[in-house]
Amino acid sequence: MSDLHAPILRWYGDHQRDLPWRGPEASAWSVLVSEFMLQQTPVVRVLPVYDAWLVRWPEPADLAAEPAGVAVRAWGRLGYPRRALRLHAAAQAIVERHGGAVPAAYDDLLALPGVGDYTAAAVASFAFGQRHVVLDTNVRRVFARSVSGLEFPPASVTRAERDLATTLLPDDESTAATWAVAVMELGAIVCTAASPRCGDCPIADQCTWRAAGFPAYDGPPRRGQAWAGTDRQCRGRIMAVLRETEGSVHRSRLDVVWADDDQRVRCLASLITDGLVVEAAAESYALP
Numbered sequence: 001m002s003d004l005h006a007p008i009l010r011w012y013g014d015h016q017r018d019l020p021w022r023g024p025e026a027s028a029w030s031v032l033v034s035e036f037m038l039q040q041t042p043v044v045r046v047l048p049v050y051d052a053w054l055v056r057w058p059e060p061a062d063l064a065a066e067p068a069g070v071a072v073r074a075w076g077r078l079g080y081p082r083r084a085l086r087l088h089a090a091a092q093a094i095v096e097r098h099g100g101a102v103p104a105a106y107d108d109l110l111a112l113p114g115v116g117d118y119t120a121a122a123v124a125s126f127a128f129g130q131r132h133v134v135l136d137t138n139v140r141r142v143f144a145r146s147v148s149g150l151e152f153p154p155a156s157v158t159r160a161e162r163d164l165a166t167t168l169l170p171d172d173e174s175t176a177a178t179w180a181v182a183v184m185e186l187g188a189i190v191c192t193a194a195s196p197r198c199g200d201c202p203i204a205d206q207c208t209w210r211a212a213g214f215p216a217y218d219g220p221p222r223r224g225q226a227w228a229g230t231d232r233q234c235r236g237r238i239m240a241v242l243r244e245t246e247g248s249v250h251r252s253r254l255d256v257v258w259a260d261d262d263q264r265v266r267c268l269a270s271l272i273t274d275g276l277v278v279e280a281a282a283e284s285y286a287l288p
Contacts, residue, residue, distance in 0.1 A: 011202035012182035028102035069287030086114025138187025149208035248280035
């Protein structure tokens with residue numbers, strides 16, 4: 001076993017957050033829901049929506065029976081509402097292909113709408129205790145710093161990162177599943193992007209980046225999270241009006257939420273293309 005295993009696993013046992021999708025009562029469906037919601041969204045924003053979602057739709061069949069627009073409305077202000085459409089489509093696929101039960105096999109999970117390598121591996125590990133490489137941003141940052149001596153990992157997952165993560169994966173299946181979530185938790189609350197708490201890190205004495213004097217990132221510019229004035233903000237304003245209104249909305253109500261006519265028209269068209277908005281009648285729009 002790697003020298004990193006014991007201290008990280010011990011730290012996780014003492015410091016893991018009490019999150020509902022990690023408890024022994026969490027279903028595979030609840031884990032899948034959490035993974036969709038946690039994509040690019042902090043835990044604190046996810047928790048209330050997650051709780052309401054599982055109360056309303058405790059099983060995939062419950063969500064699959066609803067129109068897609070109901071899922072989009074319930075998604076609220078989590079952002080990236082296409083995730084709601086994809087989760088709804090995944091629920092329908094689970095009902096159609098797997099009798100309403102979230103499949104345990106990685107390949108079956110990967111075949112679900114909206115599920116990529118990370119989500120399939122995460123659900124297989126966290127819900128079913130399997131041995132898989134689970135590479136999210138937090139895990140990649142921990143490995144980049146502790147093993148590779150880099151402040152941040154590359155913009156997208158590389159073969160070298162995947163090979164490294166594979167060599168660090170414990171052989172025992174249940175230990176590997178715990179390891180996957182333990183490294184993720186370490187990156188989320190200690191080895192953070194902006195202010196790493198090295199004094200609280202269980203592997204600080206093994207960290208290559210720390211030993212090298214914390215060399216600054218010198219790779220390609222990292223993308224920021226611009227918001228004001230972007231198409232994302234404009235789309236969000238349009239979606240807010242539609243979420244808050246039962247039935248259809250006349251274009252005139254959308255016109256007042258964004259001053260730039262060209263940008264507003266473009267964003268409305270993109271929402272229609274993405275399946276998040278439908279034209280209910282001439283000059284009127286609604287959720288699907």
